[in-house]
Amino acid sequence: MLGEYRIEGRRASDIAASVERGVGLGALEPGQLLPPMRELAGILGVNPNTVAAAYRTLRERGVIETDGRRGSRVRPRPATTARGSIRVEAPAGVRDVSKGNPDPALLPPLDEAFAEVARSYAERPGMYGEAPVDEEFGRLARAAFDADGVPDGPIGVTSGSLDAVERVLAVHLRPGDGVAVEDPGWGSLLDLVPALGLRPVPIAVDDEGPLPEAVERAIRKDGARAVIVTDRAQNPTGACVTEARAGELRRVLAGHPGVLLIEDDHGHGIVAQPLHPLAGDTDHWVLIRSVAKAYGPDLRIAAFTGDAETVDRVLGRQRLGPGWVSRLLQRTVAHLWAADAVDPEVVARSYGKRRDGLVRALARRGVEAHGRSGMNVWVPVPDETGAVAGLLGAGWAVAPGARFRMEAGPAVRLTVSGLAVADIEALAEGVAGAVGPVVARSYG
Numbered sequence: 001m002l003g004e005y006r007i008e009g010r011r012a013s014d015i016a017a018s019v020e021r022g023v024g025l026g027a028l029e030p031g032q033l034l035p036p037m038r039e040l041a042g043i044l045g046v047n048p049n050t051v052a053a054a055y056r057t058l059r060e061r062g063v064i065e066t067d068g069r070r071g072s073r074v075r076p077r078p079a080t081t082a083r084g085s086i087r088v089e090a091p092a093g094v095r096d097v098s099k100g101n102p103d104p105a106l107l108p109p110l111d112e113a114f115a116e117v118a119r120s121y122a123e124r125p126g127m128y129g130e131a132p133v134d135e136e137f138g139r140l141a142r143a144a145f146d147a148d149g150v151p152d153g154p155i156g157v158t159s160g161s162l163d164a165v166e167r168v169l170a171v172h173l174r175p176g177d178g179v180a181v182e183d184p185g186w187g188s189l190l191d192l193v194p195a196l197g198l199r200p201v202p203i204a205v206d207d208e209g210p211l212p213e214a215v216e217r218a219i220r221k222d223g224a225r226a227v228i229v230t231d232r233a234q235n236p237t238g239a240c241v242t243e244a245r246a247g248e249l250r251r252v253l254a255g256h257p258g259v260l261l262i263e264d265d266h267g268h269g270i271v272a273q274p275l276h277p278l279a280g281d282t283d284h285w286v287l288i289r290s291v292a293k294a295y296g297p298d299l300r301i302a303a304f305t306g307d308a309e310t311v312d313r314v315l316g317r318q319r320l321g322p323g324w325v326s327r328l329l330q331r332t333v334a335h336l337w338a339a340d341a342v343d344p345e346v347v348a349r350s351y352g353k354r355r356d357g358l359v360r361a362l363a364r365r366g367v368e369a370h371g372r373s374g375m376n377v378w379v380p381v382p383d384e385t386g387a388v389a390g391l392l393g394a395g396w397a398v399a400p401g402a403r404f405r406m407e408a409g410p411a412v413r414l415t416v417s418g419l420a421v422a423d424i425e426a427l428a429e430g431v432a433g434a435v436g437p438v439v440a441r442s443y444g
Helices: 012-025 037-044 048-060 111-123 135-147 161-172 187-195 212-220 243-254 308-320 327-338 344-364 384-393 421-435
Strands: 064-066 072-074 155-158 178-183 199-206 224-230 260-264 285-290 302-306 376-380 411-415
Touching: 012 048, 037 048, 048 064, 048 072, 111 327, 135 155, 135 285, 135 302, 135 327, 155 161, 155 308, 161 187, 161 224, 161 260, 161 285, 161 302, 161 308, 178 187, 178 212, 187 199, 199 212, 212 224, 212 243, 285 308, 302 308, 344 376, 344 421, 384 411, 384 421, 411 421
Parallel strands: 178 199, 178 224, 224 260, 260 285
Antiparallel strands: 064 072, 155 302, 285 302, 376 411
């Protein structure tokens, strides 16, 4: 089962360290089955509870995953290997369309907002013991959720979307639980789930969002206890949940009220398509909105709402760690919201002109591409490594699809935020030359 590698140790910590050392050395390969707990206990001459504790530690550290009677295996991708490391560095003279950053020209100036907040802070500095959510920030966030038909619920604040997702998963799930994630999907999320000791269950997506049958299968067959959905501007495909798809997904979720639903409205403030929330049919849910794409990634603020129990659990656990997200930053964002510092229609039109233009230019060259909303275009390719290398040779650095997929086919991601309209034809020509015409197919 383990080849020549021998797991050693008498204490749970030593056994866990031995397994992790084997993974790090490559002696225990991703996907490799570990001995059943009683069998390993017999080999080591220890109590089975000691091995159970070691395996539990390894799950919590994201080194192994357990799937019921099928046993425990080394994770397909070790927790120490972040998908963000799968990148192409752009040498001098090469245009970089891989980063996924917003267009700085579309971000609002922050000086006036910071100055105003600083003035009010001088009159009333923030202190310990105050509410974790600034009153005005909470009021404006709730009003925006109400306007988009998001069910009523209290407001929480975290340091970005991923922070919110991590906290929500942590207060509801235990190591080994399955989490349905979009495939292709956000690379950081695909790293986070197994790093928490949870088991990622891929669900296929198309231009309208997750496929309902894939979500049903993930819950019913694969035992997913949570489902994470990107409502708009899905990274990396640009998918956007339509009204019809939202209805189908709500019907699936209504059949599984015990499943935790996490929605990430990734396109808030940068897309023209309306939000079609899925929340309301499960006992526990949250919907998250980060300000990163519309107002600037370094603000590190995300508002979320959800059922009262979930929000209370997250805020309670938050109080035991960082305590709260800076109310200075919350007030700055509230000031930007109140001043209408970002016009979503203008931003959406700017990204849409470049994104849609690139998709059309690729289509004219026989290349399939996806990008219904947001700032990214997803291009399925027959040979991912060859496409990345070919584009680099043509003067373009793109993001390898391996950063974003589990079972989905090979592809590359192109970010249009750094492009001028005049660049589109040259980029499309480079892509067509590197990948050639691709037969249309589902990218899920």
